[in-house]
Amino acid sequence: MSVVLAFDQGTTSSRAIVFNHAGSILGVAQREFAQHYPASGWVEHDANEIWESQLAVAREAMVTCKVTADEVAAIGIANQRETTVLWDRASGQPVHNAIVWQDRRTAGFCDSLREAGHTEIVQQKTGLLIDSYFCASKLRWLLDNVPGARERATHGELAFGTIDSWLFWNLTGGRLHAIDISNASRTMLLNIETGDWDDDLLDLFQIPRSVLPDVFPSSHLYGETSSALFGKPIKIGGAAGDQQAALFGQNCTEVGMAKNTYGTGCFMLMNVGSKPLRSRCKLLTSIACTTASQRQYALEGSIFIAGAIVQWLRDGLGIIDSSSEIEPLAASVDDSDGVYLVPALAGLGAPHWDAYARGTIVGLSRGTTRAHIARAALEGIAFQVADVADAMTEDANRPIDQLKVDGGAAANDLLMQFQADILQAPVIRPKVIETTALGAAYLAGLSSGFWKSIAEIGKVWHVDRTFEPIMSKDEASHRRTRWNDALGRAKSWEEHS
Ligand SMILES: Nc1ncnc2c1ncn2[C@@H]1O[C@H](COP(=O)(O)OP(=O)(O)O)[C@@H](O)[C@H]1O
Ligand SMILES: O=P(O)(O)OC[C@H](O)CO
Numbered sequence: 001m002s003v004v005l006a007f008d009q010g011t012t013s014s015r016a017i018v019f020n021h022a023g024s025i026l027g028v029a030q031r032e033f034a035q036h037y038p039a040s041g042w043v044e045h046d047a048n049e050i051w052e053s054q055l056a057v058a059r060e061a062m063v064t065c066k067v068t069a070d071e072v073a074a075i076g077i078a079n080q081r082e083t084t085v086l087w088d089r090a091s092g093q094p095v096h097n098a099i100v101w102q103d104r105r106t107a108g109f110c111d112s113l114r115e116a117g118h119t120e121i122v123q124q125k126t127g128l129l130i131d132s133y134f135c136a137s138k139l140r141w142l143l144d145n146v147p148g149a150r151e152r153a154t155h156g157e158l159a160f161g162t163i164d165s166w167l168f169w170n171l172t173g174g175r176l177h178a179i180d181i182s183n184a185s186r187t188m189l190l191n192i193e194t195g196d197w198d199d200d201l202l203d204l205f206q207i208p209r210s211v212l213p214d215v216f217p218s219s220h221l222y223g224e225t226s227s228a229l230f231g232k233p234i235k236i237g238g239a240a241g242d243q244q245a246a247l248f249g250q251n252c253t254e255v256g257m258a259k260n261t262y263g264t265g266c267f268m269l270m271n272v273g274s275k276p277l278r279s280r281c282k283l284l285t286s287i288a289c290t291t292a293s294q295r296q297y298a299l300e301g302s303i304f305i306a307g308a309i310v311q312w313l314r315d316g317l318g319i320i321d322s323s324s325e326i327e328p329l330a331a332s333v334d335d336s337d338g339v340y341l342v343p344a345l346a347g348l349g350a351p352h353w354d355a356y357a358r359g360t361i362v363g364l365s366r367g368t369t370r371a372h373i374a375r376a377a378l379e380g381i382a383f384q385v386a387d388v389a390d391a392m393t394e395d396a397n398r399p400i401d402q403l404k405v406d407g408g409a410a411a412n413d414l415l416m417q418f419q420a421d422i423l424q425a426p427v428i429r430p431k432v433i434e435t436t437a438l439g440a441a442y443l444a445g446l447s448s449g450f451w452k453s454i455a456e457i458g459k460v461w462h463v464d465r466t467f468e469p470i471m472s473k474d475e476a477s478h479r480r481t482r483w484n485d486a487l488g489r490a491k492s493w494e495e496h497s
Contacts, residue, residue, distance in 0.1 A: 004445045005062065005072045005234070006437035007054055009079040009163050010242065011100065011264050014053040016061040017437040021450070023460030025432065027065030029057035036097060041104035044097035047085045050163065051170045055229065062230070069230040074221075074237030075171070076444030078245035078436045079163035081186045084138040086149065086211070087166070089159050092174050095146050098163075099138040102304065102346055106137035107355050118204065125191045125198055127276055127285030129353060133302070135162065136188035136205040143206070153211050160211040162187065164239040171236060173226040179213040180220075180239040181295075185287035190215070192276050192287055195295070218244070218289040219443040238443025240289045242436045243267040247298055248289040249439030250404045250430065251461045253454055258392065258400050260385055261436065262409035265349070266306035268388045269298040270396055281391035282351045289443060299395055301350035301388030305359075306381045307409040309343035313377055319370040327412050330375035338363040340486035341376035343384070344493075351391040352491065360490035378412065382419040383483040389423055402426045406435040413467075421471035422479065431462045 003026060008015040012035065018027040031053040036044040058075075062068070082101035087094045099105070110132050113122075122130050132138070139160055143150045152158050161169065162183045168176045184190040189207060191198040197212055216222065218240040224233035240248065243261060247269045250259040258270040269288070276285045276297045288298040310323045320326050344357040361373065389400050402425055409415060410433050420427040432438050438460075445451040451460075469476075 002071055002073050003067055004441040004450055005075045006441040007077045008437040009054050011080045014057050016057040018061050018065050019441040027061045029060035031057050043100040043103040045100055047094040047098045047166055069232040069234050072234045073450040074235040074444035074448035076237055076440035077164050077167055077239035078242040078440035081241035082135055083163055084135045085166045086142045086158055086160050095149055096142055104132050106132040106141050109137050126188050127192045128188050134188040140205045153208050156210040158211050161213050165213045171225045172223050176223050177213045178216055180218045181215050181290055182218050182240045182244040182287050184215050217292050219291045219447045221447050235448055237447040243269055244288050245439030246406055246436040248442055249435030251458050256398050259404040261407040262306050263407040264308045266303040266385055268301045270392055272297050272299050279395045281395045282353055283391050283395055303384045304346045304349045305343040309377045326374050327414050329371050330378050331414050333371040336376040337372045339368055339372045339376040341380040342486050342490035343380045344490045350388050354491050356494040357491045358493040362486050362489055378415045379418055382422050386422045402428055404428050406433045416467045420467040420469045422476050424469050424476055427467040429464045431464045
């Protein structure tokens with residue numbers, strides 16, 4: 001038996017999944033790790049805990065399905081993107097906690113860059129909108145705020161990386177300082193046309209070249225793991241940012257194909273082909289999963305809070321005990337009875353980009369119950385996705401006539417049905433909703449010869465269920481008008497506080 005081992009290193013947990021040649025899951029292991037909130041708007045992870053949890057679940061998944069290192073054709077990595085790690089090359093120890101993609105500590109600096117007129121050039125070179133979401137301002141913050149870091153970096157003593165880089169480094173015992181190009185395209189330091197680090201951007205963010213990893217295609221033989229880790233060396237056959245990995249895992253390999261992942265946040269990506277398409281509607285352009293011979297680009301709408309609103313109902317309000325309880329609770333009422341919930345707990349991402357928006361519940365009456373709020377929360381996720389879909393339709397100049405879905409919250413039938421209703425388009429859920437991990441497995445499988453071609457892996461993807469719209473067009477349009485009213489109440493809230 002031969003298998004591929006996929007790492008899905010996410011924002012809240014590390015997962016490892018063993019796939020066979022048919023693309024079926026043979027074993028899964030998962031471990032949550034600590035989130036650190038040292039100040040308002042700050043989010044950090046302990047990079048060592050990320051590595052240790054990822055290694056532990058990889059070993060556990062292999063034990064679960066009784067697979068030895070000999071039988072693993074290759075490891076593929078999909079990782080939370082933009083999260084920024086800076087470490088000492090000699091000791092291999094991080095100089096600070098990793099700064100997580102959600103962290104907003106550099107929002108003020110990013111405001112100043114926009115005010116100074118850098119938006120256009122940064123978008124032209126990187127496909128991104130200036131925001132604290134991306135690595136560049138986080139790395140600058142680390143270099144300026146960790147005592148001695150800038151000087152040590154200048155002397156070549158420090159290494160920067162995203163989570164793929166950090167895992168490569170640890171998997172190889174410090175022999176490999178590399179980054180996959182899809183992750184690199186989210187740093188705000190890479191020129192997405194040339195595929196190389198850009199000197200103007202390095203100057204703008206004051207980043208010394210000496211800290212940067214080497215850039216490689218997503219599907220690529222990066223090296224081998226140290227033999228001590230799994231008994232024998234295993235090939236490292238690829239890596240990609242988790243959202244690009246999911247696009248690949250959903251087989252969206254042709255222009256116009258789109259997917260939406262419902263995890264902590266929601267990320268809709270559309271394959272736009274071999275040339276970067278510049279957004280006019282505040283979406284992002286990134287590099288999709290690449291092979292040595294092929295580069296494709298993706299248009300992306302990033303929504304910061306999606307499944308996280310369900311966690312908030314569980315942990316913050318306590319109206320459910322587990323995430324899956326939200327569906328029966330929401331289904332116990334026919335509709336939200338005029339309640340709208342805008343899940344802007346961390347501001348609004350695409351296409352609104354309002355860092356000062358805050359979560360809002362409107363339309364409460366004496367008859368409102370926790371079931372209505374639960375339903376409004378799910379609907380709030382779907383409305384945000386529809387806003388991104390509109391922007392994408394306009395940018396790409398083609399309708400989203402079907403949407404492939406995945407991620408933890410895609411298991412929720414009520415949410416998927418409402419999504420199809422509000423989009424007025426079919427929503428297609430595959431059998432394996434772990435498409436992020438599947439995409440990572442594909443990358444590693446292709447470079448190691450486990451799968452021979454993209455056409456071959458296309459046969460591995462199967463539909464579980466298609467949700468067709470049943471709501472009338474007029475009703476959907478009325479609901480979206482009311483949602484826009486609710487959005488208006490949530491926007492700029494913090495600015496007026
Ligand atoms: N049945 C469900 N209905 C709605 N949301 C759910 C359901 N099950 C899980 N979730 C949400 O999905 C998210 C977990 O999905 P996952 O893909 O594992 O996310 P991530 O990779 O971002 O950690 C959590 O925010 C959780 O609240
Ligand atoms: O860890 P996830 O699945 O929430 O994904 C996070 C994204 O990569 C952030 O851009």
